Amino acid sequence: MDxxxxxxxxxxxxxxxxxxxxxxxxxxxxxLAAALLLPPRLTPESVRYxxxxxxxxxxxxxxxxxxxxxxxxxxLVIWPFLQAFFYAMTDWxxxxxxxxxxWSGNFSRMWRDDAFWDALANSLVLLVLAPVITLAxxxxxxxxxxxxxxxxxSESVGGVRGAAFYKIVYFLPQVLSVAIIAIVWARVFSPxxxxxxxxxxxxxxxxxxxxxWLGGSWARWVILLVLCWSFxxxxxxxxxxxxxxxxxxxxxxxxxxxxxxAATFFRVTFPLTWDTVRTGWIxxxxxxxxxxALVIVMVPRGGFDVLPTYLYLKAFREGQAGYATxxxxxxxxxxxxxxxxxxxxxxxxxxxx
Amino acid sequence: MTSSPHLHRRTLIRRSAAxxxxxxPAMAALSACASGGGGSGGGGKQQNAxxxxxxxxxxxxxxxxxxxxxxxxxxxxxxxARDVGAVFEEHYGSVEHxxxxxxxxxxxxxxxxGNPPDMINNSGADMMPLPALLKEGQVADLRPLFDAPSWDxxxxxxxxxxxxxxxxxxxxxxxxxxxLNYAFTVYGTWYSRKxxxxxxxxxxxxxxxxxxxxxxxxxxxGIAGWTYAGHHARYLSFTMMPxxxxxxxxxxxxxxxxxxxxxxxxxxxxxxxxxxxxIAAKGYLLPGTPGINHTESQTEWAKNKALFLPCGxxxxxxSKADIAPDAEIAVGAATGLDSSDALPFGTLYATAGxxxxxxxxxxxxxxxxxxxxxxxxxxxARNFTEKVSSLTxxxxxxxxxxxxxxxxxxxxxxxAAGENIVAPRFREWYxxxxxxxxxxxxxxxxxGDLTAAEALDRIQAGADAVAADDSVEKYL
Numbered sequence: 130m131d132x133x134x135x136x137x138x139x140x141x142x143x144x145x146x147x148x149x150x151x152x153x154x155x156x157x158x159x160x161l162a163a164a165l166l167l168p169p170r171l172t173p174e175s176v177r178y179x180x181x182x183x184x185x186x187x188x189x190x191x192x193x194x195x196x197x198x199x200x201x202x203x204x205l206v207i208w209p210f211l212q213a214f215f216y217a218m219t220d221w222x223x224x225x226x227x228x229x230x231x232w233s234g235n236f237s238r239m240w241r242d243d244a245f246w247d248a249l250a251n252s253l254v255l256l257v258l259a260p261v262i263t264l265a266x267x268x269x270x271x272x273x274x275x276x277x278x279x280x281x282x283s284e285s286v287g288g289v290r291g292a293a294f295y296k297i298v299y300f301l302p303q304v305l306s307v308a309i310i311a312i313v314w315a316r317v318f319s320p321x322x323x324x325x326x327x328x329x330x331x332x333x334x335x336x337x338x339x340x341x342w343l344g345g346s347w348a349r350w351v352i353l354l355v356l357c358w359s360f361x362x363x364x365x366x367x368x369x370x371x372x373x374x375x376x377x378x379x380x381x382x383x384x385x386x387x388x389x390x391a392a393t394f395f396r397v398t399f400p401l402t403w404d405t406v407r408t409g410w411i412x413x414x415x416x417x418x419x420x421x422a423l424v425i426v427m428v429p430r431g432g433f434d435v436l437p438t439y440l441y442l443k444a445f446r447e448g449q450a451g452y453a454t455x456x457x458x459x460x461x462x463x464x465x466x467x468x469x470x471x472x473x474x475x476x477x478x479x480x481x482x
Numbered sequence: 483m484t485s486s487p488h489l490h491r492r493t494l495i496r497r498s499a500a501x502x503x504x505x506x507p508a509m510a511a512l513s514a515c516a517s518g519g520g521g522s523g524g525g526g527k528q529q530n531a532x533x534x535x536x537x538x539x540x541x542x543x544x545x546x547x548x549x550x551x552x553x554x555x556x557x558x559x560x561x562x563a564r565d566v567g568a569v570f571e572e573h574y575g576s577v578e579h580x581x582x583x584x585x586x587x588x589x590x591x592x593x594x595x596g597n598p599p600d601m602i603n604n605s606g607a608d609m610m611p612l613p614a615l616l617k618e619g620q621v622a623d624l625r626p627l628f629d630a631p632s633w634d635x636x637x638x639x640x641x642x643x644x645x646x647x648x649x650x651x652x653x654x655x656x657x658x659x660x661x662l663n664y665a666f667t668v669y670g671t672w673y674s675r676k677x678x679x680x681x682x683x684x685x686x687x688x689x690x691x692x693x694x695x696x697x698x699x700x701x702x703x704g705i706a707g708w709t710y711a712g713h714h715a716r717y718l719s720f721t722m723m724p725x726x727x728x729x730x731x732x733x734x735x736x737x738x739x740x741x742x743x744x745x746x747x748x749x750x751x752x753x754x755x756x757x758x759x760x761i762a763a764k765g766y767l768l769p770g771t772p773g774i775n776h777t778e779s780q781t782e783w784a785k786n787k788a789l790f791l792p793c794g795x796x797x798x799x800x801s802k803a804d805i806a807p808d809a810e811i812a813v814g815a816a817t818g819l820d821s822s823d824a825l826p827f828g829t830l831y832a833t834a835g836x837x838x839x840x841x842x843x844x845x846x847x848x849x850x851x852x853x854x855x856x857x858x859x860x861x862x863a864r865n866f867t868e869k870v871s872s873l874t875x876x877x878x879x880x881x882x883x884x885x886x887x888x889x890x891x892x893x894x895x896x897x898a899a900g901e902n903i904v905a906p907r908f909r910e911w912y913x914x915x916x917x918x919x920x921x922x923x924x925x926x927x928x929x930g931d932l933t934a935a936e937a938l939d940r941i942q943a944g945a946d947a948v949a950a951d952d953s954v955e956k957y958l
Contacts, residue, residue, distance in 0.1 A: 224618050
């Protein structure tokens with residue numbers, strides 16, 4: 130307010146307005162920098178009437194709004210990251226104040242650690258498969274809900290009957306805590322009383338029932354299933370929003386040209402929602418790399434590990450926080466590389482509409 | 483450890499940095515705490531002015547000493563400790579009593595910053611790994627407690643009031659005793675007397691031939707011979723380990739505990755694995771057992787779907803809602819192979835469990851020890867047994883109490899075993915090997931995924947890997 134009002138109330142003298150010979154009053158850089166920290170009404174007039182003050186005023190606004198989140202982000206995210214890189218080079222147990230530097234020792238130990246490679250392989254399987262399955266299902270459902278219905282006279286494109294209801298049903302897992310999802314699904318796969326085995330027997334497929342869905346070789350596929358199930362709903366809603374933004378007349382044009390549902394999807398919907406799909410892909414990839422809560426709740430010890438559960442085992446059950454932090458650093462690098470690759474691979478010309 | 487002031491300051495900086503890793507916003511506050519802390523492993527700070535040391539007050543506490551304790555709020559809950567606290571408060575000031583299911587989450591940051599409670603019931607799934615704590619010198623030696631006069635009779639030392647093996651169970655390779663194991667747990671084959679004696683008209687099997695015959699008879703009546711906690715297959719060791727000792731003598735455990743090459747290829751070990759493989763191969767296992775957890779297995783067993791269950795004395799309390807009042811449950815000592823076994827029938831796997839520690843950096847470790855001394859008194863021990871249906875390590879404390887049937891049978895089993903009480907130590911020393919390697923291999927053998935020989939190969943390889951792994955502390 131002040132900055133807009135006061136020049137009117139108290140206009141600067143013509144001499145200070147500029148012009149070839151008229152230099153503004155000499156206000157030091159220090160005073161201008163100090164103005165960044167002051168609210169406008171407390172800023173001395175000599176500074177306020179300086180020509181460079183307009184820039185200061187703009188940056189002051191930006192700085193004050195950015196400072197709190199940046200500070201929190203630095204303290205809670207950046208600083209722990211830096212610390213993690215440091216602790217990854219120590220033999221800290223996590224239970225005392227003493228440790229010594231082992232430099233690359235943790236990483237060379239990881240290189241020879243079969244259990245680490247198993248966990249890494251499991252994490253990578255999830256990283257590749259979970260986004261593909263989840264996003265494919267999410268796109269398919271969203272398309273059916275938005276543009277996959279029978280043609281009605283009133284509108285060119287529309288969802289299947291009951292689309293609004295399905296949208297809520299798909300989204301339901303999102304409002305459940307992941308711990309609840311894990312416990313419920315563990316019950317479903319319980320061999321004696323679970324829905325899966327009793328269901329298989331009820332329809333005469335008892336031979337497919339397993340004694341140990343969650344512990345043996347089936348565990349990773351069960352985790353993959355639950356992971357996809359719990360996230361599909363989110364992507365249905367996300368992609369629905371993206372598809373709703375596609376102008377109807379493009380669909381109408383495609384229809385007039387005789388495009389069927391598949392052609393409409395691959396030629397119109399998919400290219401026009403690609404940006405959202407790519408963002409979703411990165412997000413889902415990170416979710417798949419985590420999968421910690423599902424695995425720790427559903428899979429018994431010794432069943433199988435993903436990187437985060439292996440990290441947890443080392444840090445909290447074996448008291449090897451230094452080694453665990455090194456595993457965490459590797460997980461961080463994998464996430465980073467994955468994100469960068471996805472950003473590069475997916476880059477296309479943006480279609481404006 | 484930190485004698486020079488220069489070193490001390492560096493320790494302080496490291497500690498505050500370490501604390502910051504767990505709780506950055508509180509970093510400034512925590513480093514302030516750490517600056518109040520002394521060096522680690524030095525036996526603690528002496529904030530309280532010591533009172534007069536007497537027979538009744540061996541730790542020299544005063545009327546306002548106070549103590550801070552952290553109790554694991556698991557199967558035993560925490561009322562018994564509140565009762566101990568009430569006695570403590572009568573003599574030595576206020577008790578700050580905290581109870582949690584997640585010990586590590588609650589105190590790990592405080593351990594790192596050198597400001598732990600005076601006594602911790604370090605138990606449960608989220609317990610702090612003791613080997614790591616020992617490596618850091620975070621645990622006080624409890625020998626002053628065990629050598630102190632007992633709460634009830636100053637003429638008798640605390641260590642002489644305990645069941646044999648209790649003090650030893652708290653040792654990690656040396657003479658120091660770091661852990662008080664308070665609950666005395668009997669492991670074995672659990673069954674319902676009603677089901678075995680009345681329904682099946684059989685006696686508890688003492689040889690493996692009898693075991694197979696009983697299982698066969700049960701199978702004909704639609705009852706499975708065995709079930710176990712498939713997702714925690716290490717429970718199988720509660721009956722397999724004592725069987726190994728019965729077949730081959732207690733020396734079998736020595737080689738296993740020391741991670742000796744070929745320890746898991748000893749004749750007795752192989753014989754026991756083959757015996758259990760036969761149970762699974764002959765279809766005496768409850769279908770689906772490999773995929774159920776411990777509570778599911780206990781429920782199925784309590785519903786008489788299976789005859790035998792490997793478990794410990796906590797079973798009766800944990801599954802009391804499922805066990806029929808007239809089931810007359812009992813724990814049986816390990817069934818042997820045949821008459822050529824090294825030890826007689828009755829050989830029992832029993833050991834003191836439920837660990838209590840006093841942190842070395844605690845503000846008042848002597849108050850923590852006094853709390854434990856009261857807990858080891860006769861009244862507190864009887865109160866514990868009555869409250870939670872578990873025996874304690876205090877010898878004879880439960881005599882004359884009206885105990886539930888399972889606990890009574892455990893008491894009888896201890897008496898019948900006499901000298902032949904056995905317990906392997908590698909379970910506490912190498913817990914990850916115990917549950918993730920040995921337990922999982924046992925489970926896969928019972929599930930039919932591995933033969934006995936393959937399971938033993940896997941376990942031996944795991945033991946060899948632990949022996950060769952520098953990052954794992956070794957004991958003995």
